[in-house]
Amino acid sequence: MTKPVADDAITNLYSSISPKSLVIADLGCSSGSNSLFVISELIKVVDELRQKFGHPSLEYQVFLNDLPGNDFNTIFKSLPSFQEKMSNQLGVGVCPIFISGVPGSFYGRLFPSKSLHFVHSSYSLHWLSQVPEQLENNKGNICVACTSPPIVLRAYHAQFQKDFSMFLRCRAEELVVGGRMVLTFLGRRSEDPSSKECCYIWELLALALNDLVSKGIVDEETMNSFNIPQYSPSLSEVKSEVLKEGSFSIDHLETFEINWIAYDSEVMNLPDVFFDGGYSVAKCIRAVVEPLLISHFGDAIIEEVFCKYREILSDRLSKETNNFISIIVSVTKKRMIMIDQDVHP
Amino acid sequence: MTKPVADDAITNLYSSISPKSLVIADLGCSSGSNSLFVISELIKVVDELRQKFGHPSLEYQVFLNDLPGNDFNTIFKSLPSFQEKMSNQLGVGVCPIFISGVPGSFYGRLFPSKSLHFVHSSYSLHWLSQVPEQLENNKGNICVACTSPPIVLRAYHAQFQKDFSMFLRCRAEELVVGGRMVLTFLGRRSEDPSSKECCYIWELLALALNDLVSKGIVDEETMNSFNIPQYSPSLSEVKSEVLKEGSFSIDHLETFEINWIAYDSEVMNLPDVFFDGGYSVAKCIRAVVEPLLISHFGDAIIEEVFCKYREILSDRLSKETNNFISIIVSVTKKRMIMIDQDVHP
Numbered sequence: 001m002t003k004p005v006a007d008d009a010i011t012n013l014y015s016s017i018s019p020k021s022l023v024i025a026d027l028g029c030s031s032g033s034n035s036l037f038v039i040s041e042l043i044k045v046v047d048e049l050r051q052k053f054g055h056p057s058l059e060y061q062v063f064l065n066d067l068p069g070n071d072f073n074t075i076f077k078s079l080p081s082f083q084e085k086m087s088n089q090l091g092v093g094v095c096p097i098f099i100s101g102v103p104g105s106f107y108g109r110l111f112p113s114k115s116l117h118f119v120h121s122s123y124s125l126h127w128l129s130q131v132p133e134q135l136e137n138n139k140g141n142i143c144v145a146c147t148s149p150p151i152v153l154r155a156y157h158a159q160f161q162k163d164f165s166m167f168l169r170c171r172a173e174e175l176v177v178g179g180r181m182v183l184t185f186l187g188r189r190s191e192d193p194s195s196k197e198c199c200y201i202w203e204l205l206a207l208a209l210n211d212l213v214s215k216g217i218v219d220e221e222t223m224n225s226f227n228i229p230q231y232s233p234s235l236s237e238v239k240s241e242v243l244k245e246g247s248f249s250i251d252h253l254e255t256f257e258i259n260w261i262a263y264d265s266e267v268m269n270l271p272d273v274f275f276d277g278g279y280s281v282a283k284c285i286r287a288v289v290e291p292l293l294i295s296h297f298g299d300a301i302i303e304e305v306f307c308k309y310r311e312i313l314s315d316r317l318s319k320e321t322n323n324f325i326s327i328i329v330s331v332t333k334k335r336m337i338m339i340d341q342d343v344h345p
Numbered sequence: 346m347t348k349p350v351a352d353d354a355i356t357n358l359y360s361s362i363s364p365k366s367l368v369i370a371d372l373g374c375s376s377g378s379n380s381l382f383v384i385s386e387l388i389k390v391v392d393e394l395r396q397k398f399g400h401p402s403l404e405y406q407v408f409l410n411d412l413p414g415n416d417f418n419t420i421f422k423s424l425p426s427f428q429e430k431m432s433n434q435l436g437v438g439v440c441p442i443f444i445s446g447v448p449g450s451f452y453g454r455l456f457p458s459k460s461l462h463f464v465h466s467s468y469s470l471h472w473l474s475q476v477p478e479q480l481e482n483n484k485g486n487i488c489v490a491c492t493s494p495p496i497v498l499r500a501y502h503a504q505f506q507k508d509f510s511m512f513l514r515c516r517a518e519e520l521v522v523g524g525r526m527v528l529t530f531l532g533r534r535s536e537d538p539s540s541k542e543c544c545y546i547w548e549l550l551a552l553a554l555n556d557l558v559s560k561g562i563v564d565e566e567t568m569n570s571f572n573i574p575q576y577s578p579s580l581s582e583v584k585s586e587v588l589k590e591g592s593f594s595i596d597h598l599e600t601f602e603i604n605w606i607a608y609d610s611e612v613m614n615l616p617d618v619f620f621d622g623g624y625s626v627a628k629c630i631r632a633v634v635e636p637l638l639i640s641h642f643g644d645a646i647i648e649e650v651f652c653k654y655r656e657i658l659s660d661r662l663s664k665e666t667n668n669f670i671s672i673i674v675s676v677t678k679k680r681m682i683m684i685d686q687d688v689h690p
Contacts, residue, residue, distance in 0.1 A: 020458075021458065059458060061460075068421045072418055077413050096458055100443075100446060101446040102443070104447070110443060
């Protein structure tokens with residue numbers, strides 16, 4: 001779904017700037033092979049354009065970013081074969097690709113000023129920099145939920161605004177004028193922040209945890225103090241932050257749907273056919289939240305939580321179809337026009 | 346020993362170029378804290394100069410390079426505290442330091458053209474890109490040794506020439522005009538490539554391995570086919586490659602000595618006082634060559650090899666003092682003058 005938008009953005013970028021050295025950053029790369037796949041697709045698009053325009057060879061500098069605790073060693077070990085494959089496709093020695101790992105939070109500066117041409121981020125920006133404060137009244141829930149009181153919805157939204165505007169400010173410093181950014185993350189279509197389309201997957205996990213509370217396995221207070229630092233914004237919330245920050249023009253902004261199970265098979269690199277959707281969705285969500293659950297509840301309850309979660313998911317998926325809503329936004333760094341405040345007409 | 350040379354090089358660099366964003370690469374960073382210490386010292390020198398000159402704040406981009414199998418995860422986890430410490434020393438937010446890891450061999454291109462200001466490498470360049478070919482006649486030895494035949498000495502020297510000239514060519518592409526490079530590596534003072542000052546440490550390890558051969562624990566043919574990809578060049582060999590490549594002027598070139606035990610305590614971060622020099626030197630060399638030994642001989646013999654090696658080292662160290670010879674070379678990327686071959690006077 002995101003490929004045409006990303007291809008379009010990098011085509012426009014290369015057509016307007018044609019740098020001798022193209023610098024691409026993937027933010028929230030994780031340790032899987034998805035990032036390298038996206039990078040290879042982007043580079044192929046540029047290389048075709050370069051040949052079409054009759055431009056000389058180009059150097060690519062690629063920065064793969066994630067938090068310092070990410071497993072960069074695994075990515076790095078896969079790079080020689082990736083670089084060899086790309087080199088064979090583009091022509092050996094013609095367009096070298098230099099790849100670096102950049103550990104750090106993308107809610108802060110990661111790169112020197114005006115050093116990037118293209119920023120890509122896939123399914124990372126719905127993660128907040130921290131659990132919002134003032135969630136004391138979110139009892140029985142673990143994220144924004146339909147039973148969350150207004151103060152909780154406001155706290156989550158405020159944290160999103162703070163984080164996303166910081167993200168935009170940092171990238172505005174780091175991108176060159178005319179630089180592009182294509183961001184994909186979980187969002188929602190409804191303006192209601194507690195809409196089922198974004199909250200339901202966590203509400204079902206909360207059901208599993210509450211089941212353990214009712215059995216006395218998990219302490220009620222421990223459950224009440226657990227909240228997931230994730231927010232799924234609406235299109236208008238995203239647009240509003242981009243306009244407020246002011247450095248970017250919006251080229252493309254839309255939502256699309258992915259079935260819970262299809263999303264899973266994509267993210268987990270599993271075969272397409274599943275006999276147990278509950279198992280596969282639980283496995284996918286487990287990969288995402290297990291570290292958060294362990295650090296809050298300890299590891300003793302993990303098997304039981306996900307066993308119950310899988311049971312709940314299988315039951316629901318047998319009765320209904322559920323989709324994740326994704327937002328894709330493509331923006332261009334504007335040329336800033338300085339207005340001299342002292343000059344009057 | 347290397348600090349005054351490195352400080353001098355970066356002082357001259359900053360005084361002549363004064364970039365807004367200073368890009369430093371450490372090649373062969375390993376996973377220890379030595380690299381970050383050197384980087385912090387270089388940055389402090391530049392920041393003092395910046396303040397002295399009354400220049401505005403500066404951004405630092407630091408690339409830490411080593412082979413893809415290096416443990417980058419450990420370095421990356423230590424970066425947040427390093428960056429915080431540096432930020433406190435330089436003034437929070439004043440001169441941000443952006444750090445990346447670059448996996449790959451420095452005997453190939455690692456960075457885009459003209460993208461680096463300063464290259465540093467400490468105790469890595471004596472490692473060759475591969476074991477030289479034509480070492481069939483180096484029987485009983487594991488590196489250049491006083492009993493190595495001329496063909497072996499020539500093979501090692503030829504591999505050094507090939508590797509070091511490739512290193513220089515790659516860095517010449519990557520450094521800006523006026524960019525500096527400070528390289529420290531094991532070398533020798535004598536023009537004789539089989540001089541004791543560079544070969545003795547490996548000759549003693551060969552004694553330990555040959556002891557296992559005589560006991561029937563190690564197969565003679567396996568021993569004969571093992572060679573370490575290391576070469577300790579002389580000053581004139583280094584100078585000759587720099588002049589041949591032609592992109593760099595030499596600012597500083599000298600040798601210095603470090604006692605085997607002092608070198609060990611520095612490299613291994615051990616306290617200064619040792620009761621068993623043999624133990625500490627064996628431990629240090631083990632950290633360096635164990636992976637090579639395991640991949641050739643398997644891991645079953647490792648304990649016995651190093652037990653014997655320690656015994657040999659302790660005996661020799663009780664009778665004599667041994668030093669490693671280091672070479673430090675500091676160079677500047679020259680401005681190339683293009684001579685138009687068609688113009689005749």
